[in-house]
Amino acid sequence: MPWSRLIRFGGYFATCAMLLHCSEAPSGDDDDDKGKSGNNGKGGSSASGGNAGTPASGGMMAKGGTGGGTGGGTGGSVMNGGSAGSTGGSISAGGMGATGGSISSGGMGGGSGGSISTGGMAGMAGTGPITDSMGVPLAKPGDTKMGSREFLNLGDMRLIANKWGSDKNGCNTTLTISAKQDKTLGWTINRGTCNPTHETPDYPEIEFGIHPFGAGSNLATSPSYSSTMILPKQIKDITSASVTLDNLNSSISASVWNTDFEMWISQKNPVTESNPGVFMEVMTFWGWNNDMNDWKCDASGSVNAGDKSYNLCHTSDSWGSDPSVKWRYRQFRMNGGPTNNFSGKLDVKPILDWLVQQAGVSAEMWVTRFEVGSEIDDNGQGGVNVKNITFEVNGQSRSPMFAQ
Numbered sequence: 001m002p003w004s005r006l007i008r009f010g011g012y013f014a015t016c017a018m019l020l021h022c023s024e025a026p027s028g029d030d031d032d033d034k035g036k037s038g039n040n041g042k043g044g045s046s047a048s049g050g051n052a053g054t055p056a057s058g059g060m061m062a063k064g065g066t067g068g069g070t071g072g073g074t075g076g077s078v079m080n081g082g083s084a085g086s087t088g089g090s091i092s093a094g095g096m097g098a099t100g101g102s103i104s105s106g107g108m109g110g111g112s113g114g115s116i117s118t119g120g121m122a123g124m125a126g127t128g129p130i131t132d133s134m135g136v137p138l139a140k141p142g143d144t145k146m147g148s149r150e151f152l153n154l155g156d157m158r159l160i161a162n163k164w165g166s167d168k169n170g171c172n173t174t175l176t177i178s179a180k181q182d183k184t185l186g187w188t189i190n191r192g193t194c195n196p197t198h199e200t201p202d203y204p205e206i207e208f209g210i211h212p213f214g215a216g217s218n219l220a221t222s223p224s225y226s227s228t229m230i231l232p233k234q235i236k237d238i239t240s241a242s243v244t245l246d247n248l249n250s251s252i253s254a255s256v257w258n259t260d261f262e263m264w265i266s267q268k269n270p271v272t273e274s275n276p277g278v279f280m281e282v283m284t285f286w287g288w289n290n291d292m293n294d295w296k297c298d299a300s301g302s303v304n305a306g307d308k309s310y311n312l313c314h315t316s317d318s319w320g321s322d323p324s325v326k327w328r329y330r331q332f333r334m335n336g337g338p339t340n341n342f343s344g345k346l347d348v349k350p351i352l353d354w355l356v357q358q359a360g361v362s363a364e365m366w367v368t369r370f371e372v373g374s375e376i377d378d379n380g381q382g383g384v385n386v387k388n389i390t391f392e393v394n395g396q397s398r399s400p401m402f403a404q
Contacts, residue, residue, distance in 0.1 A: 129403060132158075133225055138403040144178040149221055152179055155401030156228035157208045157391065159185055162373070164221045165200030166191060177204060180385075183402060188383035189252075189376050198256045201375040204384070205262075208391040208398070209369025212266040212278040219325060230393045231370070232269055235356065236363040239394050241348035242306065243370060246388040248342045250287050254380030258288035258338075261346050262371040265361060270368050279365055280328040281319060282351065284310050286342040288333065302335070303354045306347035309335045315359075330359055 129137040132153050139152035139159075148167055151158040159177045166173035171194035177187045187204040194200070209231035213219045226232065243261055250259045261284045267277035284305070301312035310332035319329035332351075334342075348370070355361040370391055374384050390399045 139179045140403045141181045146176050156398035158227050163202040165202045169194045186385035191380045194378045201377040205371045205373030212264040212368040214275050232366045232368045242392045244345045244390045248386045250340045250384045252382035256377035258285045259374045260285045264368045266366050278327045282330045284332040287338045305350045307344035
C-alpha cells in the first residue's frame with residue numbers, strides 16, 4: 001500500500017468547537033454567519049463577514065481602514081477592512097474590536113474583551129502583539145519548535161512540526177522547525193527505522209488554510225481553525241490561485257521522501273460543517289526519491305501549471321487508512337524532475353480546472369487549504385529550507401509575517 005496513504009494533518013483542538021460563537025472551537029467547523037448584517041449596540045458584536053450597523057457610541061470607521069469622521073472612537077484603528085467602535089479598539093486582518101477586543105476572519109466584536117471568529121490575525125487592545133484567532137503571537141526570527149504538532153504563527157500561514165507517522169509508530173524522531181534570523185523557513189529531521197511498510201511518513205509543512213476533516217476528527221494534525229480569511233473557498237469562486245517559492249532547497253537522505261505542494265478539497269465548508277466530507281487530496285511533487293518502488297506511476301495525463309508542466313502519476317478513488325473515512329487522491333510529478341531545488345510559481349488554477357473537467361470534482365466543492373511540505377520516511381535525515389513563500393488567491397497575496 002502506498003506509504004503516503006495516511007493523513008498528515010491537524011491535531012490539537014481548541015477549547016471551543018465553533019469559533020464564530022466562541023463556544024466550540026472547530027477543526028474548521030464554525031457556524032457560518034457570513035453575509036448577515038449585524039447591528040452593534042454599545043459592546044455588541046456581529047458575525048464573521050457581517051456589515052456593521054450603527055454603533056450606539058464610539059462612531060464608525062469605514063471599510064478598508066478609512067477613519068470615520070468626528071465622533072469616531074478614541075484610539076481606534078483598522079486594517080484590512082474592519083470597522084472600529086469604542087475606546088482603544090484595534091483590528092488586524094479584518095474585524096473590529098472595542099476595548100481590548102480582538103477579531104479575525106472579517107468578523108466584528110463589541111464590548112470589553114471583544115470576541116473571536118475563525119482564522120486570520122487579531123490585534124490585541126491596540127498595543128499588544130499581533131496574534132492569530134486563538135491568541136498565538138507571531139513568530140520572531142530565530143524561533144524554533146520541536147514538539148509534535150507545535151507550530152510557528154507566520155500571519156496567514158503557519159509552519160508545523162508534523163511528525164504524525166513517527167507519533168503513530170512510537171518512533172524516537174527529532175524534528176525541528178525554525179524561522180531563521182534571515183527569515184528563511186525550514187525544518188530538520190532525524191528519523192530511524194520506524195515502519196518498513198513506508199506508509200507512515202512525517203510531514204513538516206507550511207499550511208495556508210484549514211484541514212478538511214471536521215471538528216473532533218482523529219485524522220486532524222494541525223490547528224482546528226483556519227490560518228487565513230482567504231481559505232476555505234468554493235472552487236467556483238476562485239478566479240486565480242498560486243504559490244510562489246524562492247529557493248526551496250532540500251537536502252534529505254532517505255529511501256523514500258518528497259518535497260511537494262498539496263491541497264485538499266471537501267464537499268462542504270469545514271468552517272461551518274462538523275462533517276464537511278473530505279473529497280480529494282491533490283499532491284504535486286517537485287523532488288522525490290523512492291528506492292523501494294512503492295509508487296510506480298500508473299496514470300497518464302498532464303497539466304501546465306505556471307513555470308512547469310506536471311504529469312499525472314497516480315490516482316485512487318479510495319484513499320486513506322481509516323476504513324470509516326475515504327477520499328480520492330491525485331498525484332502529479334513535475335516534468336523534468338525530480339530536483340532538490342525549486343524556485344518559481346506553481347499556478348494552482350489550471351490544476352483546479354483539470355480536476356473539475358477530468359477528475360469528478362464539482363465547482364461547488366471547497367478548497368480548504370494549500371500546503372508546502374516534505375514527506376520523509378524511515379532512516380531519513382536532513383532538511384528543507386525556503387527563502388520565501390507567497391500564497392495567492394483571487395489576487396490577494398500573503399507572505400510570512402514576523403514579530404519585531
